[in-house]
Amino acid sequence: MLAPGAHASGGVSYEGQQEMQANQELYNLRLTFAEAQTGAYLAGVTVTIEPADKSAPLGPFTDCGPLFHVALSPGVYRVVASYAGLTRSKTIRVGKAATQATLYWPAARDARTFMAHRK
Numbered sequence: 052m053l054a055p056g057a058h059a060s061g062g063v064s065y066e067g068q069q070e071m072q073a074n075q076e077l078y079n080l081r082l083t084f085a086e087a088q089t090g091a092y093l094a095g096v097t098v099t100i101e102p103a104d105k106s107a108p109l110g111p112f113t114d115c116g117p118l119f120h121v122a123l124s125p126g127v128y129r130v131v132a133s134y135a136g137l138t139r140s141k142t143i144r145v146g147k148a149a150t151q152a153t154l155y156w157p158a159a160r161d162a163r164t165f166m167a168h169r170k
Contacts, residue, residue, distance in 0.1 A: 052077060052078070052079060052122050052147075053077050053078065053122040054122065055122055055123055055124045056109050056121070056122065056123075057077075057078070057121070057122045058078070058109075058112060058119065058120060058121040058122070059071065059074060059077075059078065059119075059120045059121075060112070060114070060115040060116060060118065060119045060120075061118060062092065062094075062116070062117045062118035063092070063094050063116075063117065067118075068118065071118045071120065074120070075120055075149070076149075077120070077122065078120035078121055078122050078149070079122060079123060079125075079145055079146070079147065079148065079149050079150060080100075080120065080121045080122075080123050080128075080143065080145050080149075080150050080152075081118070081119075081120045081149055081150070081151045081152075082098070082118070082119040082120070082121075082130065082132075082151075082152055082153070082154065083116075083117060083118055083119075083151070083152070083153040083154075084096045084115070084116040084117050084118075084119070084132065084134065084153070084154055084156070085117065085153055085154075085155055085156075086155065086156060086157070086158050087155040087156060087157055087158070088157070088158050089158065092116065092117030092118075093116055093117055093134055093156060094114070094115070094116040094117050095114055095115075095116065095134060096114075096115045096116040096119070096132050096133065096134045096154075097110075097111050097112065097113050097114075097115065097132065097133045097134075098110055098111065098112045098115050098119060098130065098131070098132045099111045099112070099130075099131045099132075100121065100123070100128050100129075100130055100131075101128060101129040101130075101131065102126060102127075102128055103126060103127035103128065103129065103142075104126065109121070109123075115132075116134075123145045124145075125145055125146050125147060126144075126145060127142065127143070127144050127145075128142070128143050128145060129141070129142050129143075130142075130143055130152070130154070132154050134156050135156065137156055137157070139154045139155070139156065141154060
């Protein structure tokens, strides 16, 4: 595994997905960003990783996705990810073995409706 904080992002193309998969063993947190209704991959996500012990956060990492891998010390983290004006957060326990998680956003049309109702 790499030093804590090392990260990689990609997977927009088939070749990019293959490259991310080939190197995934280097990272113990593997995130995927997708549209909830279709499962379509999303890129352009901003990610911040906040340790539960309140030590300095990692990031923000910009223009991430659809795959985002990061090496972390074992512990509990809050992943905060923003896309198209909507923020998702998830608390994740990371160990030495890989942890995988997917964060979902509504489809573009649904996101516009969601934002209009929030005003």
